Amino acid sequence: xxxxxxxxxxxxxxxxxxxxxxxxxxxxxxxxxxxxxxxxxxxxxxxxxxxxxxxxxxxxxxxxxxxxxxxxxxxxxxxxxxxxxxxxxxxxxxxxxxxxxxxxxxxxxxxxxxxxxxxxxxxxxxxxxxxxxxxxxxxxxxxxxxxxxxxxxxxxxxxxxxxxxxxxxxxxxxxxxxxxxxxxxxxxxxxxxxxxxxxxxxxxxxxxxxxxxxxxxxxxxxxxxxxxxxxxxxxxxxxxxxxxxxxxxxxxxxxxxxxxxxxxxxxxxxxxxxxxxxxxxxxxxxxxxx
Amino acid sequence: xxxxxxxxxxxxxxxxxxxxxxxxxxxxxxxxxxxxxxxxxxxxxxxxxxxxxxxxxxxxxxxxxxxxxxxxxxxxxxxxxxxxxxxxxxxxxxxxxxxxxxxxxxxxxxxxxxxxxxxxxxxxxxxxxxxxxxxxxxxxxxxxxxxxxxxxxxxxxxxxxxxxxxxx
Ligand code: SF4
Ligand code: SF4
Numbered sequence: 001x002x003x004x005x006x007x008x009x010x011x012x013x014x015x016x017x018x019x020x021x022x023x024x025x026x027x028x029x030x031x032x033x034x035x036x037x038x039x040x041x042x043x044x045x046x047x048x049x050x051x052x053x054x055x056x057x058x059x060x061x062x063x064x065x066x067x068x069x070x071x072x073x074x075x076x077x078x079x080x081x082x083x084x085x086x087x088x089x090x091x092x093x094x095x096x097x098x099x100x101x102x103x104x105x106x107x108x109x110x111x112x113x114x115x116x117x118x119x120x121x122x123x124x125x126x127x128x129x130x131x132x133x134x135x136x137x138x139x140x141x142x143x144x145x146x147x148x149x150x151x152x153x154x155x156x157x158x159x160x161x162x163x164x165x166x167x168x169x170x171x172x173x174x175x176x177x178x179x180x181x182x183x184x185x186x187x188x189x190x191x192x193x194x195x196x197x198x199x200x201x202x203x204x205x206x207x208x209x210x211x212x213x214x215x216x217x218x219x220x221x222x223x224x225x226x227x228x229x230x231x232x233x234x235x236x237x238x239x240x241x242x243x244x245x246x247x248x249x250x251x252x253x254x255x256x257x258x259x260x261x262x263x264x265x266x267x268x269x270x271x272x273x274x275x276x277x278x279x280x281x282x283x284x285x286x287x288x289x290x
Numbered sequence: 291x292x293x294x295x296x297x298x299x300x301x302x303x304x305x306x307x308x309x310x311x312x313x314x315x316x317x318x319x320x321x322x323x324x325x326x327x328x329x330x331x332x333x334x335x336x337x338x339x340x341x342x343x344x345x346x347x348x349x350x351x352x353x354x355x356x357x358x359x360x361x362x363x364x365x366x367x368x369x370x371x372x373x374x375x376x377x378x379x380x381x382x383x384x385x386x387x388x389x390x391x392x393x394x395x396x397x398x399x400x401x402x403x404x405x406x407x408x409x410x411x412x413x414x415x416x417x418x419x420x421x422x423x424x425x426x427x428x429x430x431x432x433x434x435x436x437x438x439x440x441x442x443x444x445x446x447x448x449x450x451x452x453x454x455x456x457x458x
Contacts, residue, residue, distance in 0.1 A: 051404050200366075211329075
């Protein structure tokens with residue numbers, strides 16, 4: 001098995017580390033090996049890229065250099081980090097002028113971007129090891145209804161994310177189905193959670209989020225399953241604001257894909273810190289006998 | 291309306307898919323599928339956020355028109371990349387929107403959270419700096435400490451690019 005450089009990202013590493021705990025448990029059970037590297041922020045494709053594309057390229061390329069130096073591919077736990085690192089790689093590989101300019105800057109800190117490694121999203125790694133995921137399930141989540149939200153940057157732009165169908169993604173559904181849970185379809189599956197616009201214009205962000213949440217609510221889902229920390233935060237922390245604003249009770253708990261799989265692989269909710277979620281899932285856990 | 295040819299050239303040069311933006315025929319598929327257009331626009335599409343309008347104005351070099359309008363015209367975009375996907379002409383609209391946002395930042399405009407994130411990255415090499423409470427939680431969860439990034443090296447990189455001057 002090849003060893004990856006784990007790119008946990010700022011949000012998971014420094015804000016919601018319980019997701020890293022769950023991810024490491026799942027990787028252990030599936031046999032995915034990782035090691036650490038002193039990566040900086042990826043940086044954020046909705047933040048730093050909008051601030052200054054050149055800085056975004058340079059910081060991203062520097063992170064790629066760290067993995068290149070070890071000759072190892074990167075495994076990302078986050079849609080945003082995967083999107084940045086793949087996007088930087090795409091721009092530098094297809095625009096020789098940009099590559100030259102960025103390498104001039106990197107040379108001043110003793111580095112050079114070569115483009116020799118690959119960046120993989122953890123969903124793709126799990127999808128490629130579906131039989132091993134299946135083999136590690138010991139406590140199928142029978143009866144749990146799950147609405148999946150793959151997010152935007154996992155599969156778009158398809159030209160360089162090369163992960164899944166950009167408008168009809170299937171991978172997350174397939175992996176969740178292995179857990180024994182029931183995937184419920186809902187109309188707005190590919191709709192953005194609106195994290196970025198909510199930061200800039202809360203009113204518009206929440207109007208978009210309402211469309212998303214109403215659709216999930218109508219599906220009768222017990223939980224929402226995500227594979228991006230920004231989406232996780234949007235669902236976990238902003239449902240209450242949304243409920244208040246529109247006088248509706250949403251209260252649908254959110255599980256990271258690796259948290260959902262951890263539970264199905266017999267890991268206890270305590271071991272992976274499920275209690276740190278804002279949206280409570282007591283009744284859902286009871287339903288599962290956990 | 292004045293065409294700013296320098297601006298037009300910047301737009302053309304920026305798009306990684308070369309000059310594809312020239313082939314926009316204003317079909318409006320981007321706006322029809324944009325989630326922010328949906329929640330900000332009235333029935334006739336005269337107000338709110340509109341990616342089709344942005345592409346048209348960028349293509350025509352109408353810099354004044356774009357930058358004299360409300361910031362929503364640029365910063366309404368939530369970067370969901372749906373427009374990139376549905377555009378029949380394969381234009382990566384979000385590349386153009388990135389350039390518009392970068393220009394807005396150069397004018398000292400742009401939402402607060404973009405500046406605070408850039409500042410956090412400049413100071414800590416992470417958008418979300420490590421904090422003692424989370425470090426303890428990592429330990430409780432049996433996680434290794436996050437590998438500390440080289441802040442100095444990142445600052446050198448950003449200073450050489452001149453990005454530090456854009457911070458607020
Ligand atoms: S979808 Fe593409 S071609 Fe159609 S209006 Fe938008 S940018 Fe132009
Ligand atoms: S990337 Fe921006 S402009 Fe394009 S569809 Fe999404 S929000 Fe609209």
